[in-house]
Amino acid sequence: MRYSHILIPTTKEIPKDAVLPSHKMLLRAGFIQHVSSGIYNLLPLGKMVQDNIRNVIKEELDKAGCNEVQLGFVTPASLWEKSGRLNKYGRELLRFEDRKDNEFVLGPTHEEMMVNLVKQSVRSYKQLPINLYQINTKFRDEIRPRFGLMRGREFLMKDGYSFHANREDMNREFDLMEQTYKKIFTRLGLDFRVVEADSGAIGGSGSKEFMVLADSGEDTIVTCDKCEYAANVEAATAKPKPRPREEMEAEFAKFKTPGVTTIEEVSEFFKVDPYFVVKTVVKKAITDGESRLVAFVLRGCDTLQEVKALNAVDADDLIDASEQELADAGLVAGYVGPLELGIETVIDNSLEGEKCCIVGANETDYHLVGASFESFDKAQFKDLSEVQEGDSCPCCGGTLGYTKGIEAGHIFKLQDRYSKPLEATFLDENGKAKPFEMGTYGIGVSRLIAAVIEQNHDEKGCKWTKASAPFEAHIIVANSKDDQLAKLGDEVYDKLRENGIETLLDDRKDRFGAKMKDFELIGCPYGIIVGKGALEGKIEVVNRDNLDKIEIDMHEILNHLGV
RNA sequence: CGGAGUGUAGCGCAGCCUGGUUAGCGCACCUGGUUUGGGACCAGGGGGUCGGAGGUUCGAAUCCUCUCACUCCGACCA
Structure with missing residues (x-):
C-alpha cells in the first residue's frame, strides 16, 4: 500500500481524554476514531489489525473443528425472558422496540440465540458434538x-458455544479449547496466563480466563512463584494461613470494650493476634430485586472477597449496609458478631472448628471472648477470604503474588445452565430427551487490539507483533521529490510485495524526520530507509522493537526480513 | 447513580470572572517559492450557527434558567 493512497491521520497532539497508552497511541497513529462514549470507528490501519487478529482466531478454531456462523445482532427480548437474563443483565442490555412495538435487545453475548439455533436444527445425539x-x-x-477499545460499549467479540451429549465430552472440548486458545494467543505474540476464574453473570461451573499481562490491566491475578498455579483474585484460593504460635486461651465471657470497634483496636485491647479476632461484615444482598441483610464472617487478618461473597449467597448484587439499616436489624456497627445474630450468616472456611476467638456481642461496647464456631452448621462455611500477597500456594505451597492482567479470553463449562430453561434437548441412545451439555468460549477481539499495544509500546508509539501488524515492512523514502530515490523506493516495494510481504511505502513528499516519526508511531515491525546510501545500493533496516538500525545491500533485503 | 469537570475551526487551547468593533492562538489544511537524514522556512489563503433551547439586555461566546453530549474519580462491569 502506498501511503499516498491510504487514510492514516496521525497527530502530534496527545488526545486530551486518553489515559491508557493503547488508547493514546491508537488515536494518535490513526488506527481508531472516537464516535461516542464507548464507540469507535476503525480506520484502515485499525481494520487491518483487527482482521489479522480475527484471521488467527478463525484459522485455529477451524483447525480445531469449530464451525463459523453469524447470528443476528438484534435479538428478540422474549428469548432473554425465557433464560431469565432479561432482568439479571439489567440496564446493560440496550433495549428498543420496532415499529410494531416488538421488544428487542442488542446482543451483548449470544447464548440464547445459539441455543435456539441448535434447538431448531439438532435432534439426535448422532449430530453431536x-x-x-x-x-x-x-x-x-x-x-x-473507558480506556478506548479496552472497555467500549460496542466491540468485536468471538463467541463460541459447544453442544454435547454428556459431560465427559463437554470436558474434553473444554480442554481442547484451552489448548486452541493458547495457540491463538501465542501466535499473536502475547505474554499471557491462563487463570482460574469466577464465572460472572454468564453462569456455569469451571471457568478459565486468558489474561494478557500488562500493568494497566483491570484484573488482579494471583500467581505462584514456584508452580503453574494462576487465578483471578476473584476466584483464587490459598492454603490456610498458619496459626500464630501463641494460641489464644480464654473462658467464654462477655467483656466491656467501650470505643473498641476495629479489628486493630480489639486486637490491641486483648493483646491477641488479629487471627483470633472475628470480622463480621454486613452487606445488603440483592436477588431478583429483593434485598436482604447478610453477614459475612472472617478472621481479622483476612479481607472479604466480594465476588466470592456474592456467589456464596447467590445474589445479583452486594451493597454496603448503612448504619441505619444495621440499627433497624438490631445490629450495632463495630460490635456485630456471628452469635445469635438473627440474619443470614456465611462464615469463611478458615473459621470452621475454631474453638476460641473474639467476636462482637451484638451489644454496644461489648465483645465476647472464648467464642466457638463448633455449633454452626457445616453448610454455612464457604470460601470468602481474598488471597493476599505472601499467602501460600494451594498446589505447591510456594509464595503467591499479584500481577495485573487484561482479560482477553474466557472459557466456561455451562453444562445445562441455558439448555434446560430454553428446553433445548436432543434424543439420546435410549430415545430419551436430554438437555445439551454446553461449553462457551469467548475472545475479546477488539480488546486484543488494545492489549497488544498495552504490552508492546514505547514513548514513541506502537510496536505491533508480527501476527498483528497492519504491515510487516514500512519503507521510508527519505526524499520522495528526488526521482531517483522515489524510483528505488518503488523497486524495493515491488520486490517485497512480490515475495508476499505486506508493505507500506511512504511516498509522501514530506521530510525525512516527519516520515520517521510516523513510522515509529504506527509501529510496523520493520522500517526500511531508502535514503542517501540507496544510490550506491545501500538501504537501512530499522527494527521497531529496539530501534536498532543496520545498513545492508539492497538485494539482501529479503534475507533480513527472514524470507 | 453519587462526586468533579469540559463543550469556542479537523485537533489542542485562549477569550467568559468584569457583556461592547470584524472571536483569537498553535498544529493540521490549500496556493506559490525555498529546503530535503529526525516533526523545515517565507509569503499568501480557506475554514466558526462559540453544544442546543429559552431568558435578561440597546447589545451575549461572556450573565441567568433549562437541556444535551463528552471526559475523569467512585460504585459496576468482557
Missing part, C-alpha cells in the same frame, strides 16, 4: 465505558 462460533459485534451499555 458440535462447536459453533461467530466473530461479531456486541453491544453492552456499560455504566462507564
